[in-house]
Amino acid sequence: xxxxxxxxxxxxxxxxxxxxxxxxxxxxxxxxxxxxxxxxxxxxxxxxxxxxxxxxxxxxxxxxxxxxxxxxxxxxxxxxxxxxxxxxxxxxxxxxxxxxxxxxxxxxxxxxxxxxxxxxxxxxxxxxxxxxxxxxxxxxxxxxxxxxxxxxxxxxxxxxxxxxxxxxxxxxxxxxxxxxxxxxxxxxxxxxxxxxxxxxxxxxxxxxxxxxxxxxxxxxxxxxxxxxxxxxxxxxxxxxxxxxxxxxxxxxx
Amino acid sequence: xxxxxxxxxxxxxxxxxxxxxxxxxxxxxxxxxxxxxxxxxxxxxxxxxxxxxxxxxxxxxxxxxxxxxxxxxxxxxxxxxxxxxxxxxxxxxxxxxxxxxxxxxxxxxxxxxxxxxxxxxxxxxxxxxxxxxxxxxxxxxxxxxxxxxxxxxxxxxxxxxxxxxxxxxxxxxxxxxxxxxxxxxxxxxxxxxxxxxxxxxxxxxxxxxxxxxxxxxxxxxxxxxxxxxxxxxxxxxxxxxxxxxxxxxxxxxxxxxxxxx
Numbered sequence: 001x002x003x004x005x006x007x008x009x010x011x012x013x014x015x016x017x018x019x020x021x022x023x024x025x026x027x028x029x030x031x032x033x034x035x036x037x038x039x040x041x042x043x044x045x046x047x048x049x050x051x052x053x054x055x056x057x058x059x060x061x062x063x064x065x066x067x068x069x070x071x072x073x074x075x076x077x078x079x080x081x082x083x084x085x086x087x088x089x090x091x092x093x094x095x096x097x098x099x100x101x102x103x104x105x106x107x108x109x110x111x112x113x114x115x116x117x118x119x120x121x122x123x124x125x126x127x128x129x130x131x132x133x134x135x136x137x138x139x140x141x142x143x144x145x146x147x148x149x150x151x152x153x154x155x156x157x158x159x160x161x162x163x164x165x166x167x168x169x170x171x172x173x174x175x176x177x178x179x180x181x182x183x184x185x186x187x188x189x190x191x192x193x194x195x196x197x198x199x200x201x202x203x204x205x206x207x208x209x210x211x212x213x214x215x216x217x218x219x220x221x222x223x224x225x226x227x228x229x230x231x232x233x234x235x236x237x238x239x240x241x242x243x244x245x246x247x248x249x250x251x252x253x
Numbered sequence: 254x255x256x257x258x259x260x261x262x263x264x265x266x267x268x269x270x271x272x273x274x275x276x277x278x279x280x281x282x283x284x285x286x287x288x289x290x291x292x293x294x295x296x297x298x299x300x301x302x303x304x305x306x307x308x309x310x311x312x313x314x315x316x317x318x319x320x321x322x323x324x325x326x327x328x329x330x331x332x333x334x335x336x337x338x339x340x341x342x343x344x345x346x347x348x349x350x351x352x353x354x355x356x357x358x359x360x361x362x363x364x365x366x367x368x369x370x371x372x373x374x375x376x377x378x379x380x381x382x383x384x385x386x387x388x389x390x391x392x393x394x395x396x397x398x399x400x401x402x403x404x405x406x407x408x409x410x411x412x413x414x415x416x417x418x419x420x421x422x423x424x425x426x427x428x429x430x431x432x433x434x435x436x437x438x439x440x441x442x443x444x445x446x447x448x449x450x451x452x453x454x455x456x457x458x459x460x461x462x463x464x465x466x467x468x469x470x471x472x473x474x475x476x477x478x479x480x481x482x483x484x485x486x487x488x489x490x491x492x493x494x495x496x497x498x499x500x501x502x503x504x505x506x507x508x509x510x511x512x513x514x
Contacts, residue, residue, distance in 0.1 A: 090419035
């Protein structure tokens with residue numbers, strides 16, 4: 001019975017969010033979000049702190065449990081309690097502001113553990129995938145290092161490689177460069193740009209307007225739990241239509 | 254008076270008082286008697302080698318056994334206390350409060366004498382085995398709290414990263430959270446080991462045969478048979494041989510962890 005329930009529909013959009021609401025106690029953080037992200041699309045989400053953009057992103061793989069609305073991932077209703085959430089999560093890569101590498105494992109083990117324990121790949125195969133991904137992010141020489149020996153930029157690139165080694169269909173980025181020293185931001189953005197150009201579906205919560213303009217297919221401005229404005233990044237950044245967007249952009253640009 | 258002169262004077266008075274007290278004690282003591290009563294080589298020779306081959310060996314054996322048991326049950330209790338299922342949480346809370354709240358001596362006594370009578374069960378290892386079970390219950394209650402705090406000290410992001418990679422809740426606990434939690438609790442758990450080493454002396458209440466005597470019981474019997482305190486001094490030194498390296502190890506580990514932070 002669960003086979004159709006857990007099977008992705010190839011014609012469905014990557015992410016389809018309808019009327020999403022989320023409250024923490026009396027505080028409503030998401031006030032009815034509608035958002036569809038097509039396969040291969042790169043969507044950047046900007047907005048002031050407390051606007052709900054991180055909560056929205058974290059709802060996509062249910063790190064936050066929505067209070068209302070629906071979320072479909074490749075046509076699968078992930079709020080259906082019969083759905084195999086762990087299986088769906090393997091197809092959604094997630095990159096955090098604080099990297100969240102496993103500090104008690106080597107870089108290689110960080111990349112292989114979920115492949116072996118979740119995807120049931122053989123160790124040799126998992127290691128091959130891990131080495132390929134580390135090469136992709138330019139860190140082949142750090143295979144045996146421990147996270148504590150890496151710079152912030154290197155840690156974030158390892159975190160991206162770790163997500164990629166699960167061969168996800170889409171990637172979520174939660175302010176991936178906000179915890180980095182300014183001179184390390186570039187190397188992470190470069191990896192993300194490569195990824196976008198390879199056709200990965202990406203949803204990126206960020207403060208990097210340059211990245212949004214250059215790499216994003218669509219820019220979404222959120223404020224007070226709602227999507228205020230969306231459109232082509234170049235147009236939204238150059239000519240915002242809403243007062244709140246203008247006020248925000250005048251502060252950050 | 255100048256401030257420095259005053260400080261120097263205070264220090265001189267402090268040293269003088271200390272020296273006077275030490276001198277008074279040394280002069281008033283009967284050193285001959287102290288020597289024969291506490292450091293009697295003849296009595297000491299009679300304790301060897303059994304004080305090491307039986308007593309110290311048993312003390313270490315009982316410590317390691319109760320430590321291993323305590324760690325195992327303590328981890329289980331910590332996980333139960335953090336469980337989202339209320340009955341498990343209540344059980345673990347009750348267990349921890351019970352065995353931390355009553356004296357270890359009472360628990361050991363109860364296990365050794367009450368359990369066989371009340372339930373008609375024989376614990377393997379006889380009285381000492383039952384006493385050890387009591388010690389495990391006490392140790393696990395203390396360790397459960399330490400391990401629970403360690404689990405909660407692992408950053409939330411670690412769990413989120415693991416779940417995002419598709420790991421199940423139990424896989425996340427086994428591969429990601431527990432290894433880091435254990436690392437965090439190594440110093441307090443080693444402390445627990447030292448406390449447990451000393452608490453094995455409480456096993457005397459369970460009763461012991463010649464072969465199951467631990468250090469304190471052995472020394473106490475040596476005291477009564479020889480009417481001499483030398484066996485107590487020997488036992489004390491043997492305890493210190495084990496505990497001092499361990500406590501200094503804990504101090505070093507704590508310093509290293511403070512640096513790593």
